[in-house]
Amino acid sequence: MEVNWQPDATSKIPVYQQIINTCISHIQRGDWPINAQLPSQRQLASQFHVNRSTVAKAMTILLADGVLTTAFGGGTRIASNSWSTMMHQPVDWQDFIDSGEFVANQATIQRINKVETQARIRLSTGELGPDIFPVELMQHAMLQASTKLTSMNYLPPMGSLALRQIIAERLAKWDIQTSADSVLITSGSLQSLQLIAVSLLADGATVYTTPASYLKSLRVLQSVHAQFKSLPTDRQGLQYWHITAGEGQRLLYVIPTFDNPAGGVMSQQRRADLIQYAQERRLPIIEDSAYQDLWLDERPPQPLKALDKSGNVLYLGSISKSLAPGMRIGWIVGPQSIIKRLADVKMQTDYGASSVSQMVLTEVLNDPDYDRYLETVRQKLKLRRDSALSVLESELGQVATWQKPAGGFYIWLTLDPAVNVQQLFDQADQNGIVLNPGSVYGSGAQHNVRLSYAFETESQFAAGIKQISRFIRAQLSKE
Amino acid sequence: MEVNWQPDATSKIPVYQQIINTCISHIQRGDWPINAQLPSQRQLASQFHVNRSTVAKAMTILLADGVLTTAFGGGTRIASNSWSTMMHQPVDWQDFIDSGEFVANQATIQRINKVETQARIRLSTGELGPDIFPVELMQHAMLQASTKLTSMNYLPPMGSLALRQIIAERLAKWDIQTSADSVLITSGSLQSLQLIAVSLLADGATVYTTPASYLKSLRVLQSVHAQFKSLPTDRQGLQYWHITAGEGQRLLYVIPTFDNPAGGVMSQQRRADLIQYAQERRLPIIEDSAYQDLWLDERPPQPLKALDKSGNVLYLGSISKSLAPGMRIGWIVGPQSIIKRLADVKMQTDYGASSVSQMVLTEVLNDPDYDRYLETVRQKLKLRRDSALSVLESELGQVATWQKPAGGFYIWLTLDPAVNVQQLFDQADQNGIVLNPGSVYGSGAQHNVRLSYAFETESQFAAGIKQISRFIRAQLSKE
Structure with missing residues (x-):
């Protein structure tokens, strides 16, 4: 086997990575046939003019990924696993640049x-x-759901009607006036954010958030190359008035109640002012309410959605924090035209959330023991x-x-x-x-x-x- | 309200769509304030020099999407729902060109x-x-799952170990030798395909399929701009030898057993030949086995995966066709390095499939009544x-x-x-x-x-x- 190649010392790519890349491209082009034996690490090191430890590092990665294999009787050979070489393709969303952040x-x-x-x-x-998990409540719900079982086919694009109804009812207790037609069931908030990203956001949209933000820990907006901009915060919440007008799409992501990670609560006054501002400036807001039910001292102020009379707020709910993340159920509440669009995209992405989870959760939320x-x-x-x-x-x-x-x-x-x-x-x-x-x-x-x-x-x-x-x-x- | 604009008669964009676009951009720029009343359709038609029916068509769409609203007392006004205008952004994956197809x-x-x-x-x-659905089997599984319930937190990235084990056991009956470490639980085959697309495929990868193919009805490969190429088929299955060598990534998607939509079965000989070819040419294969258990005359030939000794085949399984699509559970079997990569990406996309579905399905598959x-x-x-x-x-x-x-x-x-x-x-x-x-x-x-x-x-x-x-x-x- 011929390896006529030497690393580029001036490149920013580390030498071991250059070795990996060159191996992958030789294999992909078919220059190195399956089962061909590689020269020893010592030989490779001398040929590449690099340390043996650099060669060893590259070989370890290629072995772990299944590109190379250790041959019976010693020596390293080319594995014929064609998927492994694909793994080294650059994935677009890893190239995302969180501009200024x-x-x-x-x-x-x-x-x-x-x-x-x-x-x-x-x-x-x-x-x-797990010690807080309500085993009996959930067992009862599974039992109830099982007695009502008739089939388990795909549900309508927006999700189980019974579940959407009880969610709408429960939201009324938070002064959010809505109906089942404005609620979309998702497989959790992470998916809710993804649906919004691929369905509504333009490439390069500007997303305003708090300086430390749950959203920044996710990759969900990378496919649309969203740009994060941070807003300063004070004891009352984020200072929306630092949002600047601009040509492109702008929106705000906020967890007004018991923020993740910083734990704060936006004051009632700031909420009212923000909604007023959003209405005047047509600012779309994603309100993530995952922790809303988990107050410890006093009931928090009304959600932004309760104050929103113009459909500026898309409200994200989830059962992961207050009951069980393993259900993988969340919901989006918003204007019906938007909900319909998101439901259509959801059908094209995963054909809906688990019917079993939806059936069981419907029983839980209808059970007075849940409160x-x-x-x-x-x-x-x-x-x-x-x-x-x-x-x-x-x-x-x-x-x-x-x-x-x-x-x-x-x-x-x-x-x-x-x-x-x-x-x-x-x-x-x-x-x-x-x-x-x-x-x-x-x-x-x-x-x-x-x-x-x-x-x-x-x-x-x-x-x-x-x-x-x-x-x-x-x-x-x-x- | 001023509407100083006229449609471009030479444009390929239909006139009603041009009217929509101009309205959206006026609203987004803030030229048209919230609640401002639009001129009548007659006035707009005369100003645009178009038929009134063309204006009416544009208005109907803008009303349905919540961009406009019918004001109390008559007239059409600008709604302030800021999300609605976003819906008219072009979504990248709709621009996908299915080259040559x-x-x-x-x-x-x-x-x-x-x-x-x-x-x-x-x-x-x-x-x-629904009349075929095994209500009692499923009820029993839900009951069994509920008695074993201790909590419902996130599961490990690859999914429930018990479920992966029983799937590996059942695959042995199809001569697929694997273990729980090589099985990834997904939220159905559509998600399996998505994970493969974003984790492994390079932009512009060539995907070979049958002329009529389930995969072509999906949008799942659009984000990586995959190009479909059709292979001719005969009574034995697809003619893999028409695959041409090329610079970029190539892979094959096939439903060898009871194809969707054409219903065919690849012969045993064609399977063996294809696997031999894949091994020699390092061709990665996605084998979709959704219908495998549903033979009507005789047990079909072994899956491609059973013949694959080199890790060329990623095998997709699903419970949607043989039991219940509402469970939203599928699985991928492949080389461990690939499975690990896909599991990592899955964690970043939706934090895993429903634990409830996984628990219940584990009980079903372990029940002798399932067979x-x-x-x-x-x-x-x-x-x-x-x-x-x-x-x-x-x-x-x-x-x-x-x-x-x-x-x-x-x-x-x-x-x-x-x-x-x-x-x-x-x-x-x-x-x-x-x-x-x-x-x-x-x-x-x-x-x-x-x-x-x-x-x-x-x-x-x-x-x-x-x-x-x-x-x-x-x-x-x-x-």
Whole structure:
């Protein structure tokens, strides 16, 4: 086998990656036949004029991806798995540039996804702990749904009518006047955002958000090359008046009630002013209400959607935070023409959300026990929050600041700038503790950490924080 | 309100669409304030130098989409719904050009989606009829799942381990040797195709398929601008040797067993030859096996995946056709490195498939009654197929030809070229009967119709065909 090639020392592409690329293109062109044996790493290194460790790094990746295979009797051979070489094609959405903002730290998120389910202490997890899950309520709902079962074919494009009706009824308690015809069932809020992106947004649309924003941790707007712009915030919420007029599409994404990650609540006055502004300036708003039911001290102000008389607000609801993420059910409420358009696109993307989930959730939401369950969730979450705040005070009071959250799942720490948050994340990870570095949510948040008090019990949370505190002190004492 | 504009008579854009576009851009720029009243249709028509009916058509669309509103007391005003104007942005994937092939007749598919659930006789529906649905089997599964319930949080990226295990076990009966580590659970085959598209395909990849292909009726490969190329087929299956070498990515999509829409089965010899070819030429294959369990005469040949020793085949499975589309569960089997990559992308798209569906399906597949149920499905489907063939013979034997399908759901009619299929579709639709025009599956199929004998009872199917036959005779007698 001939390998007449040498890396380009002036290129910005790391040398091991250049080696990978050259191998892939030789294989794709068919220059290197299947089962052909590669020269030894030593031979390759001398031919490429690079360190053997650089060759080894490239080979490890190509072996792991199934492009190469270790032959019986020694030696490395070309595998004939034709899909593996495809993996090295650049994927368009990875090229996304989050203009003026930090590019979401995908490596960190991948790492969190990977370690989270095995971690000893999960301070990162934005889900209710399994000990809070209402087993009996759900069992009863499954039983009820099963007795009503007649078939399980595709549902109408907008989703189960019974489910849309009970959602519309429950929204009336939040002063949102709507009907089943204005509600679209989705497979969760992430999908809701995707449908909006591919159905309504123009390429290069400007999306206004808070400086640290859940939306920035997602890739969902990358396919339309949306540009994030951050709005300053104060105690009342985001300062919408910094939105500037411009040629292209502009819209606002906001979690007004118990924000993720920063935990804040937009005041009633700011909500009214924002809706007024949106009406005058024709500003479309995506209101993400995932945490709305989870107040801990007092019922929060009305949703933006309740104040919206002109159809400026697309309201996203979800059952993931207040009941069970595994249902994969969310909903969008908005003007009927928009809902129809989104439903049509949904049919072309995945033929609708799970009918089983929709049937079971319909039973849950129609069960008077669901409201009683929400009461107990709030009580349990409040205990967790208060316990979390008290252990933070004693363990991290010297090195971090935070606001007391009035609901939702999160405490947003601002750490002493001397603390290296990435290093802290790695250290915690090595010790079986997962936390979310602020950088995942935006470029200005490299000194922040998002903690969730929803998943772990009080004692587990405290144990985690005590270890985190030790890591921080160790870091600071080294300086 | 000033409307100083006139349509461009030389433009390819229809005049009513030009009127819509000009209205949208005036509104978006803020030239036309909210609640401003539009001139009357007569005034607009005279100002634009167009027919009043052209203005009326534009106004109807803008009213339906919520851009305009009918004011109390008469007159048409600008609505302030800022999302509505966004709907008129061009969506990238609608611009997709199916190179050398007929652009999928989206209007027809939208129409089918819309009318299908209300239609009197559904000859179009690729689902088992509700009368075949195994209510007791499913009820039992829901009950079993509910007793094992402990929580309903997110599952691991690849999906429920128990479900992946039972799927791997069942695949062994088809001589596919795999393990849970090589199985990814998805929200159905449509999502499987999407994950493959965004994770593995390069922009402009060439996708080889049969001339009439299910894949051509979908939009799923549009985001990567895939180009379809058709391969000729014979009684043994598609003629892979017409695949040409080229610079870019090439892959093959095929339903070797009970094809949709044409109903064919690839012979054992053709399968072996294709796999040999794929191995030598490094051709990646997507094998869609949705109908595999639904043989009616004899067990079909081994899947391509069973013959594939080099990881060239990504195998797509689904529960939609043999049990229940409402579960929204499918799976991909392939090399572990590819499965890992697809799982990572899945996490970033929708956080996984419904846990409820996965739990319930695990119980179904572990229930010995499931195989007994499959037996009865085959018996019932066989009766439907035989009855369908006999009514076709007597009603359409003079004006159409078809092959007897050995399994699956579909009969692929080739009609006398004198029959106008689009007109037939419209006529049937007006009479509450839905059928799928062949054009939905590719440009060469304008004289074809796909009939499904799976959904309706024998007598309903016969009643539908008798009406269709009358419409055809009426068409032909007019000539």
